[in-house]
Amino acid sequence: MTFQTALxxxxxxxxxxxxFGSALGLSRAIGNAxxxxxxxxxxxxxxxxxxxxGCAFIEALTIYALLTVLILxxxxx
Amino acid sequence: xxxxxxxxxxxxxxxxHGTSQEGLKELAxxxxxxxxxxxxxxxxxxxxxxxxxxxxxxxxxxxGISFFATxxxxxxxxxxxxxxxxAVESLDNLITGILGPRGRAYVPFTGTLFLYxxxxxxxxxxxxxxxxxxxxxxxVALAVCVFFYVQGIGIKENGIIGYIDHFxxxxxxxxxxxxxxLNLPLHILEEFIKPMSLSLRLFGNILGEDSLIAAFVGLGxxxxxxxxxxxxxxxxxxxxxxxxxxxxxQALVFTLLTTIxxxxxxxxxxxxxxxx
Numbered sequence: 001m002t003f004q005t006a007l008x009x010x011x012x013x014x015x016x017x018x019x020f021g022s023a024l025g026l027s028r029a030i031g032n033a034x035x036x037x038x039x040x041x042x043x044x045x046x047x048x049x050x051x052x053x054g055c056a057f058i059e060a061l062t063i064y065a066l067l068t069v070l071i072l073x074x075x076x077x
Numbered sequence: 078x079x080x081x082x083x084x085x086x087x088x089x090x091x092x093x094h095g096t097s098q099e100g101l102k103e104l105a106x107x108x109x110x111x112x113x114x115x116x117x118x119x120x121x122x123x124x125x126x127x128x129x130x131x132x133x134x135x136x137x138x139x140x141g142i143s144f145f146a147t148x149x150x151x152x153x154x155x156x157x158x159x160x161x162x163x164a165v166e167s168l169d170n171l172i173t174g175i176l177g178p179r180g181r182a183y184v185p186f187t188g189t190l191f192l193y194x195x196x197x198x199x200x201x202x203x204x205x206x207x208x209x210x211x212x213x214x215x216x217v218a219l220a221v222c223v224f225f226y227v228q229g230i231g232i233k234e235n236g237i238i239g240y241i242d243h244f245x246x247x248x249x250x251x252x253x254x255x256x257x258x259l260n261l262p263l264h265i266l267e268e269f270i271k272p273m274s275l276s277l278r279l280f281g282n283i284l285g286e287d288s289l290i291a292a293f294v295g296l297g298x299x300x301x302x303x304x305x306x307x308x309x310x311x312x313x314x315x316x317x318x319x320x321x322x323x324x325x326x327q328a329l330v331f332t333l334l335t336t337i338x339x340x341x342x343x344x345x346x347x348x349x350x351x352x353x
Contacts, residue, residue: 063278
């Protein structure tokens with residue numbers, strides 16, 4: 001097995017795992033934000049701002065994984 | 078016939094994309110085009126420092142707008158002055174909302190950071206320009222500025238003794254002092270990881286968006302290649318909108334994180350968070 005084969009096999013799996021993990025994390029964050037909005041609808045703006053910032057943090061981890069994949073896939077062939 | 082089509086596709090591909098073979102491809106900007114057509118040393122120099130050229134033009138753009146808006150400060154503002162006042166007041170409210178009224182002193186740095194990163198992110202969408210934040214060099218430079226600013230605030234607000242005490246986790250009793258060998262390295266490591274994550278987050282997001290736009294421009298050209306058209310379908314348009322949204326969010330996240338790091342460095346007194 002050459003390293004190109006190994007990369008071609010594992011890079012898509014890496015992206016899939018990163019996306020899956022981020023989906024789990026984001027679902028928890030956004031679900032709790034929705035619940036908080038339901039409890040106090042007048043705080044909608046503040047909760048939305050805090051939710052967006054939290055989602056950007058979680059998304060950043062997925063972006064790290066995507067970055068690694070994108071840098072490595074240039075080395076295939 | 079087939080290789081003629083392939084050659085045409087290749088030529089339009091190369092013209093649309095920057096022709097660097099390493100890493101992710103972005104769309105060509107004016108410096109890349111000038112560099113391809115001339116072999117002079119000026120073009121080579123500009124191409125080598127293209128991120129600096131674009132960051133400086135973003136900075137000059139901001140300076141120019143501020144200069145023209147504040148030439149005649151009147152109580153009834155001109156449209157440009159009004160827009161700038163709106164931006165400055167919103168940033169002021171945002172940052173003093175997190176840092177309290179004493180945070181007014183930190184609004185110039187963080188507010189400028191937000192506007193600078195915002196303009197740089199949007200430059201990736203202008204045809205013929207490149208977002209300088211899509212290169213790791215620019216984002217690491219911004220993160221290093223934030224690092225030194227936050228450490229400087231820590232030393233200034235707490236004094237040297239208070240600064241080191243903060244790093245040791247403020248030991249007050251025996252348990253605190255026993256935990257110092259654990260707290261100190263962790264805290265120092267955390268202070269170095271913070272700018273690293275700031276820079277990687279901004280870099281990854283903006284590079285990803287620009288590469289996405291470049292990939293869809295290529296797809297659009299490819300889709301009309303059967304009639305040898307030099308222009309393709311504008312398939313990249315939805316990603317312009319996505320890029321504008323995500324660029325704004327990333328600038329906001331960078332600024333808010335900087336503000337939160339500053340608030341962590343300030344002495345931990347009661348900061349008002351709107352408690353009734």
